[in-house]
Amino acid sequence: MTGQHDGVGQGVAPPASSTDLATVLPPAEPRRSAVVCSGLTYRFGTHTAVDHVDLRIERGETFGLLGPNGAGKTTTIRMLTTLLRPMEGSVSVLGIDAAAQPMRVRRMIGYVPQLLSADATLTGRENVELFARLFDVPRKVRGDRVEGALAAMGLTEAAGRQVKTYSGGMIRRLELAQALVNSPRLLVLDEPTVGLDPLARTDVWEFIAKLRETADMTVLMTTHYMDEADTYCDRVSLMHRGSIRATGTPGLLKAMLGDNATLDDVFRHYTGGTLDDNTETGGIRDVRRARRTARRLG
């Protein structure tokens, strides 16, 4: 899965429309990490939300940033997506510093925020076209790319309908289509399945998994659903009170604790508490309930 398209245009003749593009491409550096955070810190007043976080995400992997609400996951993501400027340390995306060159970093990122955030008064197609325009996708290819992104997320049939008629899972898929329309190098998903019913969650995961099979894309997601991270992430970092407590493949982290350990156990081991202890907003209880429902439904 790693690096099929590491050198873009390498060995492949670019289409006529982008010949001049080949000359402006930076030299291929195939081994550049997708994301590097070093000493990344952010404070809200006296509260240190992100505390000297060091993190390296390799290209092509699906990386999960795990932790309870308030662990600092979203603040980390906001610095990475150029929404917040790091107070200390740095974060770079594919070798480009997010604080120094935010515009270049934004061009490489597809971002799906925590809330369902498509414009309900527009159609699905218009929502995707809006982002194609905002990412300067050339007019010549815009129509094809919009249809392609909609097709990739299984929304071709619903594309002409206003989003207010969509279900939660469909809106999430539409947001993925919005993020994909620019062919991002890094897809950032902030709690991609929070607030969705169990069936919609599985549905969304299937599409993300399909994406991973077909596209050479690095995926960074935050979640507090340990079971989802276990199933879908190549590597995970456990985040607690602003710092990273452990990083590794889910298998390795579990194996270190012995047989039959779950990621929940791993988390408890590294943080000295359960997820519930650290919940300020009380969302976890709902999560547990949803997970029980999911189990019941099989």
Added chain:
Amino acid sequence: MTSAAPGVPPAASAEAVLTEPGYVGTALLPPPDTPIAIARRLASRIVTLCWVELRKIRHDRTELYTRAIQPALWLLIYGEVFTRIHAIPTPHGIPYLAYLAPGILAQSALFIAIFYGIQIIWERDAGVLTKLMVTPTPRSALISGKAFAAGVRSVVQAIAVLILSALLGVTLTDNPLKLLAAMAVVVLGSAFFSCLSMTIAGLALSRDRLMGIGQAITMPLFFSSSALYPEKIMPGWLQVISKCNPLSYEVDALRGLLIGTQAHLALDVLVLVLATVAGVTASALLLPRLAR
């Protein structure tokens, strides 16, 4: 992993989007920072957000109709009555209704623009704003785009008021250039007032507060302008306020263009442009507060 052969035309398929080898998105374009590139991007964002606004109007026209009721009442009832009693002196003795029409036009545009900040608060609450801010769109371009989108909505409304005025017998200019210029003035005025609204949104940070502040300032803005009566008949202190009120300049320009009264077009446009630039700057500076 499929790898399409080079030269194969990109098809509108899922595969193409995900694996199309020649397409590099816009990710690796060099950062455009020449003045021309910046201006082009600004224009592109304004066009995009105006396009979105037009699509929204197309999907839901009820607001257009409900918003036409108030200007209709002003023209039909207030306008007709005050025309009859000749209470307000008009330049060259033109009918009061004709004098009033451009004022009501500006008023209906003001009412749309002054509540436009609600949209940005809604977008913040829904997470749309953060998503927009992660696209390669500078804050000032995002605000300008929204300001001109408010202008587009106002123009659609202004056309309704113009038609209504013509039906009530107001003699409007038949010069298409002057009509176009009047619409440009409406866009500028709405751009400024929507920036004012977005600035208040950046300070108030909640829909309810913005509604309250919006309600509190619209009428003072309206009554302290020359929309209903000439500055000459205002008391001195109100004349000073009116001179500081961008709405007066908008009304002055609209009157000059639509019914041919004497206007200071250059000054009017200059004031509106400067006010809009200041408004865009202020709300762009406050945008991070909203996105936090």
